Each structure stands twice: as structure tokens, then as C-alpha cells.
Amino acid sequence: xxxxxxxxxxxxxxxxxxxxxxxxxxxxxxxxxxxxxxxxxxxxxxxxxxxxxxxxxxxxxxxxxxxxxxxxxxxxxxxxxxxxxxxxxxxxxxxxxxxxxxxxxxxxxxxxxxxxxxxxxxxxxxxxxxxxxxxxxxxxxxxxxxxxxxxxxx
Amino acid sequence: xxxxxxxxxxxxxxxxxxxxxxxxxxxxxxxxxxxxxxxxxxxxxxxxxxxxxxxxxxxxxxxxxxxxxxxxxxxxxxxxxxxxxxxxxxxxxxxxxxxxxxxxxxxxxxxxxxxxxxxxxxxxxxxxxxxxxxxxxxxxxxxxxxxxxxxxxxxxxxxxxxxxxxxxxxxxxxxxxxxxxxxxxxxxxxxxxxxxxxxxxxxxxxxxxxxxxxxxxxxxxxxxxxxxxxxxxxxxxxxxxxxxxxxxxxxxxxxxxxxx
Numbered sequence: 149x150x151x152x153x154x155x156x157x158x159x160x161x162x163x164x165x166x167x168x169x170x171x172x173x174x175x176x177x178x179x180x181x182x183x184x185x186x187x188x189x190x191x192x193x194x195x196x197x198x199x200x201x202x203x204x205x206x207x208x209x210x211x212x213x214x215x216x217x218x219x220x221x222x223x224x225x226x227x228x229x230x231x232x233x234x235x236x237x238x239x240x241x242x243x244x245x246x247x248x249x250x251x252x253x254x255x256x257x258x259x260x261x262x263x264x265x266x267x268x269x270x271x272x273x274x275x276x277x278x279x280x281x282x283x284x285x286x287x288x289x290x291x292x293x294x295x296x297x298x299x300x301x302x
Numbered sequence: 303x304x305x306x307x308x309x310x311x312x313x314x315x316x317x318x319x320x321x322x323x324x325x326x327x328x329x330x331x332x333x334x335x336x337x338x339x340x341x342x343x344x345x346x347x348x349x350x351x352x353x354x355x356x357x358x359x360x361x362x363x364x365x366x367x368x369x370x371x372x373x374x375x376x377x378x379x380x381x382x383x384x385x386x387x388x389x390x391x392x393x394x395x396x397x398x399x400x401x402x403x404x405x406x407x408x409x410x411x412x413x414x415x416x417x418x419x420x421x422x423x424x425x426x427x428x429x430x431x432x433x434x435x436x437x438x439x440x441x442x443x444x445x446x447x448x449x450x451x452x453x454x455x456x457x458x459x460x461x462x463x464x465x466x467x468x469x470x471x472x473x474x475x476x477x478x479x480x481x482x483x484x485x486x487x488x489x490x491x492x493x494x495x496x497x498x499x500x501x502x503x504x505x506x507x508x509x510x511x512x513x514x515x516x517x518x519x520x521x522x523x524x525x526x527x528x529x530x531x532x533x534x535x536x537x538x539x540x541x542x543x544x545x546x547x548x549x550x551x552x553x554x555x556x557x558x559x560x561x562x
Binding site: 150151152153154156157158159160161162163164165166167168169171172173175176177178179180181182183184185186187188189193197200201204205208209210211212213214215216217218219221223226227230274276277278279280282283284295296299 | 304310378379381382383384386400405419420421422423424426430431432433434436437438439440496500501502503504505506507508509510511512513514515516517520522524529530538539541542543544545546547548549550552553554555556557558559560562
């Protein structure tokens with residue numbers, strides 16, 4: 149498993165990313181930056197890069213993180229670990245990831261309640277239609293709203 | 303944030319990025335790659351001259367797909383790329399010129415018909431394989447420049463060969479970029495202004511993007527010479543997949559080249 153056609157974020161997607169538009173346009177939030185983290189092969193490396201991402205966030209005195217991924221399967225290990233590393237540091241986390249019917253988290257933990265499924269296909273599968281299961285502006289608005297609630301609670 | 307900025311007390315404007323869009327409504331074949339600020343783009347069919355590494359890539363071709371003509375076969379889509387260039391400053395600040403109404407789709411297959419993909423491939427009839435109007439896909443009203451690469455046997459699954467295909471496509475796009483740098487800014491059809499703003503006292507938020515970093519068609523490049531470019535880019539794999547911080551404006555100015 150990895151990144152299929154329907155979930156992959158193209159170069160054009162990054163150029164017009166709805167998540168960045170929504171968060172940067174919200175005057176109630178101080179958007180500090182975008183942290184790009186890779187998805188390595190080995191398990192030890194997966195744990196390491198997630199931990200380093202969380203240390204960055206903590207050092208920046210981050211109140212909240214929105215995390216997104218465009219793959220599923222083995223990259224869930226990275227995703228769930230990073231969410232856990234952030235959450236145990238007291239940082240509110242929400243996120244966007246494809247699950248559908250086939251891409252439920254292959255590993256789970258107690259910190260995934262703010263993660264929204266971005267599946268758009270009727271079948272809930274990797275349809276091999278480029279862009280079909282991409283995040284949209286509505287997805288971005290939902291996780292931003294949920295993050296605000298979570299940060300208020302913290 | 304976008305638009306004219308009115309700073310509230312205590313807020314700080316770190317930098318400004320202006321993206322000027324030039325809408326293209328006529329794309330045709332001709333003898334040279336040409337683009338003008340009046341909406342015309344001319345495409346030279348010969349792209350073999352951009353082919354450098356013949357051990358990786360056997361051949362390449364380019365084709366115009368007009369709005370409403372999505373009823374044709376396409377090889378698996380490796381990437382969809384906006385045509386943008388820096389006019390002033392570095393990525394994330396200054397002025398960028400970009401085209402709207404036309405986007406490049408890079409597709410790939412090898413000489414034996416093996417599609418270039420990692421986890422599911424998108425070859426088939428274009429209208430059944432491309433969801434229109436997403437942030438990362440063209441709309442049905444856009445022109446598509448289809449840049450189709452044929453890899454040597456097995457090379458579509460090799461990381462260096464996939465990178466080579468992106469670079470080849472990038473060298474082709476650069477011919478348009480070089481002309482776009484000279485466009486008069488006042489001729490743009492849209493002007494967008496973005497500011498990185500510090501808002502003291504507000505909740506501090508970070509976006510984390512988990513991106514591909516394992517090999518061929520599962521790779522992400524950053525820091526290319528041009529917005530959404532390939533030349534000069536560095537692979538997140540070569541950077542150990544470690545977290546790399548970019549400003550909101552760097553991100554929206556095309557600091558990422560998607561290679562999955």
C-alpha cells in the first residue's frame with residue numbers, strides 16, 4: 149500500500165492547497181508555518197521522524213496541529229505515531245486522511261478522534277481516478293473548526 | 303491570508319507574495335514553444351530534444367487535450383503541474399507569474415507497456431480517470447498539455463528515472479517560464495496578494511504535511527529553482543525524511559514538487 153491515484157496530492161494541489169487557504173485566512177489563528185515530514189520505509193525511521201516533528205511543534209509552543217497525509221496503509225504507522233507524539237505533549241491535533249472502507253487505520257491509538265476521513269467515492273475504495281478522494285475546502289473547514297474546539301478545551 | 307492587509311494592533315506582516323495569473327484561452331501547435339500575455343500558447347510537438355538520459359527514457363511526446371476532448375486514452379498520470387515562474391524574489395516572496403486555463407499532465411509507461419505507478423495506476427480513458435475541478439486537477443474548461451514519457455524497460459519503477467522524467471518535463475516548461483518572466487504585470491487577468499502574518503495572542507497553529515518518501519513514485523521534492531519546478535529540487539528521501547519547515551507563502555508559491 150502507499151499512495152494511489154485517487155488520494156495523491158499533485159504538484160498543482162500543493163500550489164492551491166485548500167487546507168492552507170482555510171487556516172491562513174482564519175484571523176483567530178496564528179499560522180506559524182507548514183512542516184513537511186517524509187514517510188520512510190523502516191519502522192524505526194517512521195518513529196524517529198514523527199518524534200522530530202513533534203519536538204519541532206513543541207519548541208514552537210504550538211497550541212494546535214492539523215496533520216494531513218495523502219497515502220494510507222503502511223504510512224498510517226507514521227501518521228498515528230506523529231499524532232500520538234504531538235498529543236502526549238499536550239498539543240491539540242486534528243487531521244485529514246483517506247480511510248473509506250478499505251483504508252481504516254492499520255494501527256490505532258487513543259489520539260485519533262480528531263482525524264477526518266476524506267473519502268469521497270461511493271465504494272470507499274482506491275478508485276484510481278486522479279483527485280477523486282482528495283481533501284476539499286469543506287474538509288479543511290471542518291478540521292479547522294474541530295481544532296479550535298479542542299484548543300479551547302486544552 | 304489573501305488580499306489587502308489591514309493589520310490589527312500587535313500584528314506583524316512578515317512578507318508579501320504576489321501571484322499574477324495570466325489566463326490562456328487558445329492553445330495550438332506551431333514551430334516554437336511560445337506564450338503571450340494575451341492568452342495564446344503555441345506548442346512545438348518536438349520534445350525529444352529535452353531527452354538527455356537515454357538509458358532511462360526511450361522517448362517522449364506532447365499533445366494538446368482541448369476542453370471537452372477527454373474521451374481519449376491516457377497513460378498513468380504521474381503528476382499535474384501548474385506553469386509558474388518567479389519574476390521577482392525567491393519562492394515565498396516577491397512576484398510570481400502563473401498561467402490559468404492550461405495545466406501540464408505528466409504521464410508515463412515503459413517500452414513493455416508497464417505503467418509508471420506505485421500503488422494503483424490511472425491509465426485509461428481520461429474522462430473516467432481524472433476527477434475534474436479539485437485543487438489538484440484541471441477543470442473541464444481547462445486545456446491540458448499531455449507530456450507522455452516512455453521509459454526504457456523497467457525504468458518506470460526506478461527512482462532516478464522517474465526524477466529524470468520530471469526534469470525533462472521541467473526543461474520543456476522552462477521555455478514557457480522564460481517568456482512569462484517578461485510579461486507586463488499589468489496585463490494579468492487575476493492578481494492575488496498573500497501575507498505571512500504573525501498574530502500575537504491568537505492560538506498558534508502548525509500544519510503538518512506527511513509526504514511520500516520511500517522511492518520511485520513515492521517521493522517528494524522541495525526547493526526547486528522555480529515554483530512547482532523540478533530542476534534544483536531536493537528529495538525528502540535524501541534529507542532522511544526529516545521534518546522541514548516552510549513558511550505558508552513558500553508552500554503556496556509551489557515549493558513542493560509531488561513525485562508520487
